[in-house]
Amino acid sequence: MSLIQQLGFLEFEVTDLDAWEGFMTKVLGTELVDKAADGTMRFRMDGHLYRFVVTPGPRDDLRTMGWQVESAQKLDECVARLEKAGVEVTRGDADACAARGVLGMIAFRDPGRIPVEIFYGPSRGREPFKSDYVGSHFVADELGLGHLVISTRNRDESRDFYIEVLGFKLSDHIVCEIGTYQVDIAFLHTNPRHHSLAMGGPMPKRVHHFMLQVGSIDDVGLAYDRARDHGVVIEQELGRHPNDRMFSFYAQTPSGTQFEFGHGGRIIDDATWEPTTYHAISEWGHRRPPRKRPKPETPA
Numbered sequence: 001m002s003l004i005q006q007l008g009f010l011e012f013e014v015t016d017l018d019a020w021e022g023f024m025t026k027v028l029g030t031e032l033v034d035k036a037a038d039g040t041m042r043f044r045m046d047g048h049l050y051r052f053v054v055t056p057g058p059r060d061d062l063r064t065m066g067w068q069v070e071s072a073q074k075l076d077e078c079v080a081r082l083e084k085a086g087v088e089v090t091r092g093d094a095d096a097c098a099a100r101g102v103l104g105m106i107a108f109r110d111p112g113r114i115p116v117e118i119f120y121g122p123s124r125g126r127e128p129f130k131s132d133y134v135g136s137h138f139v140a141d142e143l144g145l146g147h148l149v150i151s152t153r154n155r156d157e158s159r160d161f162y163i164e165v166l167g168f169k170l171s172d173h174i175v176c177e178i179g180t181y182q183v184d185i186a187f188l189h190t191n192p193r194h195h196s197l198a199m200g201g202p203m204p205k206r207v208h209h210f211m212l213q214v215g216s217i218d219d220v221g222l223a224y225d226r227a228r229d230h231g232v233v234i235e236q237e238l239g240r241h242p243n244d245r246m247f248s249f250y251a252q253t254p255s256g257t258q259f260e261f262g263h264g265g266r267i268i269d270d271a272t273w274e275p276t277t278y279h280a281i282s283e284w285g286h287r288r289p290p291r292k293r294p295k296p297e298t299p300a
């Protein structure tokens with residue numbers, strides 16, 4: 001088993017809390033768990049007490065990604081590995097653990113300076129999760145909340161850090177050109193989900209997109225309809241990726257970052273898995289929708 005079990009939570013710092021509340025509940029179909037006096041909201045999508053934290057601030061970007069390990073012993077192993085690699089690690093005190101609802105946690109920054117937390121013992125929701133909008137279910141629980149594509153200072157440096165220090169495994173690469181843009185992405189797994197983390201080069205924000213997976217094709221179509229109905233900007237129409245086989249679409253969060261919403265992601269068996277390189281980002285689809293052009297001004 002990998003040292004890291006799964007992607008546990010994502011924390012976003014956002015300027016428009018109301019827009020995020022509507023987006024998380026009415027578009028994605030997660031459930032609001034609680035709202036603090038400063039406006040910080042938590043949302044759930046499976047048996048965990050929460051999977052998303054949305055907090056007020058000017059950044060409109062990912063604030064923290066949280067990775068789950070099995071036990072205090074595994075957390076100590078992470079500390080030892082990180083310190084051996086020269087990473088400055090902070091241990092979360094009782095207040096920090098209570099705020100996160102975990103039994104133990106550490107914090108540090110990855111090579112791209114993204115704040116990372118690793119924890120064990122997350123709180124569980126009291127009631128079974130049931131979405132008002134997603135009729136099947138979110139494919140989460142022991143596979144983690146989904147996946148995340150992060151910005152790096154240097155792609156190889158971050159890929160090697162997550163593999164060599166934190167024990168992630170390489171799934172594959174996608175290397176191709178889209179127009180004049182050179183795509184070179186590394187995909188890593190830490191449980192049977194094809195990838196929980198992926199990375200290319202430097203980007204304006206810390207995260208390109210996060211992905212949520214649902215249990216039916218219809219739930220992808222219904223989410224697409226909800227996104228359109230709520231005026232969400234669609235970035236890529238429906239399509240399928242060659243490596244994780246995800247049938248999905250991409251659209252904007254209220255912070256201008258993106259999310260992917262999909263079904264049918266591939267499950268990896270490490271006993272037989274051979275990393276490879278693909279030369280296309282999509283088998284079909286994932287095309288940018290036509291943008292509305294401004295009406296030409298009528299000459300006077």
Ligand SMILES: [Fe+2]
Pocket residue numbers: 147149209210211260
């Ligand atoms: Fe993705």
